[in-house]
Amino acid sequence: MSTALQIEGLRKSFGKLEVLRGIDLTLAEHEVVCLIGASGSGKSTLLRCVNLLEPLDAGRIVLRGEEITAGGVDVNVVRRGIGIVFQSFNLFPHMSVVANVTLGPRKALGLSKSEAEARGDELLERFGLAEKRDEYPDRLSGGQQQRVAIVRALAMQPGLLLLDEVTSALDPELVAEVLEVIRELAGEGMTMLIATHEMGFARDVAHRVCFLDAGVILEEGSPSQIFGEPKEPRTQQFLERIVRAGRL
């Protein structure tokens, strides 16, 4: 199986706070990896580093054989191939749904308006959002907004999708519709790196689960191993807290 993403010795600090303290992680093509861990363990920062939204302090990231953290790499070109979906959706409030979805293809990929809209409409149709194409984001439910955000990322036809706690800002009854979309993408073989608090979902959808603790990957393994028989005491404690909270 060929390698999609390779992260080596990634370190990142904000001021004196060292958020990532040496991350090594490899994703194979079509692999779905879930990052779990407490808030502040570095999951979001790791995803933002992979998308080059945060500069690294040390380490390197290789995407399909090309080191994207090397000097002279055009970050705008790299980002076209990596989709990211944020916890708080971050849709553009002054644009209609279809304008949100087609902005990247039109401006970053140089597609014509009609080409971009054809691509966008097809995706909106597929994810049950066709009738919302001309609405503005504030007229949509949280679940619909997040699905639009996913479609916006997919419209760039990325080879890697990063999902940053995409259901954390949603009301409980809206979580399922978003997770369903992600399941569908996993089923189609989309390579995904997913930071999540939804342990049940991680167990279902992930090929591999990584437990982040204090800026390092403390433990990784198959979902059944991590959730069934975690080796590290910190992992056990974390999962016990999750179970007690009724989230697993």
Place this chain on the structure above:
Amino acid sequence: MSTAVLFAIVAVAVVSSAGWDEVKQAFFSRQEFEEAFPDILSAFWTNVQIFLVAEVFILVFALAIAVLRGLPGPVFFPLRALAVVYVDLFRGVPTILVIYILGFGVPALQLPGVPIEPLFWGVVSLVLVYSAYVAEVYRAGIDSVHPSQSAAARSLGLTHGQTLRFVVIPQAVRRVIPPLLNDFIGLQKDTALVGLLGVVEAFRQSQIEVAASFNFTPYIVTAILFIALTIPLARFTDWLIARDKRRQQAGRLA
């Protein structure tokens, strides 16, 4: 009601004052009013033109300054510094001095190809001064757009410039329309300062009329014309602010 009472008291105090009859004759002469009005009105057209031309340049120029000031990275430090110096300078110097210095100074240099018309330099002065204020208004608007909006745009592969143009500035401008209009109300009045260079606009025309008749009524004519121009814009600004407030409240309820 209390407002009406207050106005009534002030009016009675003014009208019953010892010098009222003389002031009335000097400032509120009906005959002088009617004689001065047509000339001042046609001169006032110059103020409107100054305002309209300056406004267009200010909107564009100020945005450029605000964008320069927000350029990221050490490479652009000189441009950022230039923008800061510009804003500090033109917010610091009184408008009347800028108009005198440019309006009398630059033509006196007798540089070939450089305009010498006072009207030109008056408009340039207003553009320079007001751009400094408006650039700060734009900057406040740009800063008010949450960084997650830029992150979302950059994550799609848009450049810094594309992110500003398609995502940040459209949202920023919407938010700062009321303060922008407020600055333009100030600009409408300050067009009178161009008259100091000898341009015959409403204020200069009224000075000419006063000098001819030794009656101050033309000043009142000019004041009324300025009020007639600024009040509609002021009410429009109020209306926009009220509308935004309603929308925000509606958004919170939704």
